[in-house]
Amino acid sequence: MANVMEIYQLLPKTNCKECGKSTCMAFAVDLLARKVSVDDCPPLVNDAKYKAGYEKLSEMIAPVSGVTDTGLIVHEDKCIGCGNCVVACPVNVANDPLGAGSGKAPTSDKVIFKVEDGVVKARNVQECRRFGENRILCVACIDTCPTKAIEFV
Amino acid sequence: MSEYYVCTGCALLCDDIEVETENSKIKTVHAACRKGVARMKGCSDPLECTVDSENADIDFAIAKAAEILREAENPLIFGHGNSSSEAQKLSIGLAKKVGAYLDDTSSFCQGPVIEAILQDKLKTCTLDDIRHKADVIIFWGADPSNSHPRHLSRYSYFPRGKERQRGWEEDRTAICVDVRKSETAVICGDNRFYQIPMGGDAEFMDALLSALSSKVPKTSFGFDAKRILELANVLKKAKFGVICVGLGLIYSLEDLEPLFRLMDKLNEVSDFNLMPMVGQYNMRGFNHNLYEEAGYINRVKFNSETADAEHGPDFSVVEALRNKTVDAALVIGSDPLSSLPLSVSRYLAEIPLITIDPCRNLTSSKAKVTIPCALGGVESGGTAVRMDGVEVELKKILDTENLPDAEILRKITEAI
16 A cells, blocks of 8 residues: 655655645645546646656556445455455454354355355445544454455555 | 356366346446456357357257268367366267367366376365465465465465464465466565565475485575475474465376476375366366366277267377377367467368357357357356366356257257
């Protein structure tokens, strides 16, 4: 997953403010959080000398469609439906120990991940450990994904 | 939607699949991986019933197929990996009747390992044993994340089992030995990934053997001896270990001796089992059925009069085609023109060729007779043997006009 410094390095770093942000670093932070898109930086789009940076950033920052409340994105084009996240997710295990927790298809409606048509679908995201008052930085689904199809923004 | 079906996408035969159907088509598949979904949703390009590239009715095509097999002196019957056990048994019967060369994909796949398992030369276990007990899992020359996407999540690494209640985080160690950093290697982590040069498997096994005997391991490719010793320590401490053998390992070994030596040593110092990573859903079933019938797992030629089987490398599909010793071929649920080198498989286009398959493929495009059959596990039921040797019952999900492959083979046998 991209970090803010990596993104910043690819920006023009001129603090031109054309995007409406006060600095390029502020733009990088918003870009990481998917609040703005790569195309919102006019020099990056229009100036030929930033072309390489633009292309790399566009690749790095995948489209924001399908972002859930916890910032969870499943890149459906990358997902192979292996179900590693379904079995590894601690919430899935707690809510469905004999189904998802034991490697089988989920048998409960309270699970966060379910594989449908060969692609993992996120639901009940309010149950995710990254959400709510006692949130923690859980990475069980990201670490176990062989194709890096799951991302938090 | 409460009934569970079996996925026939690979030899894992996942039996927890739910499907939603609409207008006699599968609309949604639950829990199956992308590979399984692609199989269960059926062909994008279904095969048509043809004789000499012209549409024909099924009875005429079957009669024509029987005629080709009857007139051939040395026909070849090949495929079987994607057929039910019932069809495979009928195919063996047909081969006996016409005195055919009989082979399947295990001939250039997991054959040697399955033969050793059936002859009790290698210790094996079931996938459920792995889920409940395994604490050290080695993926050697295998990348299940691509070949068997649910292997890690359903059985080998992530799930909790009876003796492995804490699952992958604390109770299990996954190790990958491969020539490249595969997606499975990424999951195992850099510390548990052993990258070896191509063809270096036998040498790495012997180095590991030295390390297990508390000697200094040496390899000609200069692998860090400390890391091999570290690996040997992990293996020694294993309570229930598994080596998942992939094609990468089998293609690299000239014979299985290094694997036998390593397994013997591992079973001296701890408890280790071997799991062949079989690809097609019922390839192991064919090996079992033929072993029961003829005492060999593949590469046989039947004598049409005595029904005795001869066995040897010359009767393999590759050698039979390379030496042009066959004069007609029946291919069931396989695509040798795509999977074998063209220099070998080109000969198939020169001889009368019959294909039985649900979908069009390169082989069927060169066939004299093509007979469409029902898609196994979706449009027809039957039994199949999982990669670990457990028999699984397949259920029919959809109705189809196409006959199951077993029925087609029965009719061809009767017509001869």
